[in-house]
Amino acid sequence: MRGRLIGLNGDTAVAYAVKQADVDVIAAYPITPQTIIVEKLSEFVNNGELNAAFVPVESEHSALSASVGAALTGARVFTATASQGLALMYEILWIASSLRATVVMALGNRAFSAPINIHCSHDDAYAARDTGWIEFFAENVQEAYDLTLQAFKVSEDKQVLLPSIVNLDGFILTHSLEGLYVLDDKDVREFLPPKEPVYPVDPEHPVTYGPLDLYDYYIEHKRQQAEAMRNSYSTILKVFEEYSEFTGRKYEPIKTYGIEDAEVAIAILGSSAGTARYVARKLRKEGKKVGVISFTLYRPFPASELRKLTRGLKALAVMDRSYSFGSPGAQLFMDIAATLFNEKERPLLFNIIYGLGGRDLKPEHVEYVFDKAFEVAETGETPESEIWIGVRE
Amino acid sequence: MSSLKGKGWKELPIGAVIPIPATSMEYKTGNWRALKPVLDQNKCIKCLLCWVHCPEPAIIRHEDDSVSIDYDYCKGCGICSNVCPVKAITMVMEGE
């Protein structure tokens, strides 16, 4: 394992990675549970550890607007937000990706208001799912650090040129300390050379960004952007592979446990994947063939890989830490249902809603979900609608 | 802009960037005009008020401060005619 073992909370680990990535511009507005990231970075800039412009903006809308402008000049740019902050950024999310501005953003996943809550839901991560940003999910503090470094490399690749979000669960990862291996600065520089601008701001060669684009060009530009997102997948694989080799820490779009011979499995995002695996290991010892599928890469959705992995499964419980009101299922469920629909051999699916606003996902909850999955597999009958767990009736 | 005209999505520059400067020059707005300003050079006193006020700008200023009208871009708004202190610019129907 390359690097030095230290103890950091998730936010500090992200800030440390951003410092090592030697960003040029940080434009951010503090919001719980991402605040520590922004505080740490302003400290690094203030004490001279990081030579970057720190723009203390007056809102998240401005934070992302400034980030987009800076990224287009050729600067390496970072921002961070959570929940309501992401909501306030929303229109600029689309603009960033459509202008191919390679901003990297950390999202300290937090529930949307109302009622006001500062704890973890994946509402904000899901709110960005259609906006053209690449999205990664960290399961632990090590991954939050590693994925931040890799996000810059992916985003700035000439074949990609799309912004990235690194999701880390609010409080569960942002404020909790774990041991992690951090790379030497010189190793980071080797892995992540300075960004090369595509259309740098140059008065000798002026260009126009964000022109009016009506029915004569708009659809071509969207078609092009769709292709960019699809193509980013091969670059992501390449960067994951390079980083895995470089550090000895393996990164893949989908992480699995026990899936080779599993009868039933759970599909899940973020820090709860560890909890699911913890329970799965226990059930395996009792001879139950269970598996866990978790997504390190959420956008672009690793569809073809998922199809291969789910072939032998009888039932798959898809667990969402959010809810999509009025939809036929929550967000990850719809992604997976759409991915598998045309498969001849596919598991029965059902949707679990858990953990909203930081409600703890306990091992007994996960055991219940596995039990339910076995029931679905045996009876061939799926629940009529989603099942809410860890909720008082 | 002509270099991008009708191009497919594979050929267009990414991010809807227009990598060529001053492409608005290619967009001739003269055909938006219903009323056309006609300048009587004999009345003109070279005060340049029309040149200052034209929003396009479609009043061409010459070396000696005499002016002429750039019909490629003039949209026929009539401001020049309105501000002219000696009534040297009259608006006439296009095609008349």
Add this chain to the structure above:
Amino acid sequence: MLIEVRWHGRGGQGVVTSSELLARAALLEGFHVYHAPEFGPERRGAPVRAYTRISDEIIEQHFGIYEPDVVVVIDPTLQSETEMILTGLKEGGKLILNAVKPLESVVEKVKEKKVKLYVVDAYKIAMDVFGRPFYNTPMLGAFTKVTGLIKLESVLKAMEERFSGEILEKNKFAAKRAYDEVEEYVLP
């Protein structure tokens, strides 16, 4: 091996710091760690908690700690919240109090739950050393002695990463003193 610890105190007493220092000390000894402060609105004086998970295996689980092996109560007045501090403590587990003498209600409950009770007068140590009621590092010293999980040197080293100068020396001294003074309370 997996040890789960719950820390009780009041906002402003450094409950989170003790848990974090423990995690850092354990990390220095090659353990896997997870330290989680319990968050809500931050209010000085309100009862707060922090959690530490230490293992010789990778810690994948990210759920809360409900059945701790050890409970450390940093604040001397919190032992009156007997139910709260003993909730979930495993049979055979350890309760470490900042007290001259445990309350009758605590002793009864400790017998009933079959857990071991340890006391140290961290109030006196803090007043002697700091002249102010800073209990967190002495209680970490007491924890180190009672559990024998990690070496005192590792705890002191973790403190060196966090404090400096006179503050560091005082904290180290207070931790060492509590390490020496903590005693098992023999149940009557």
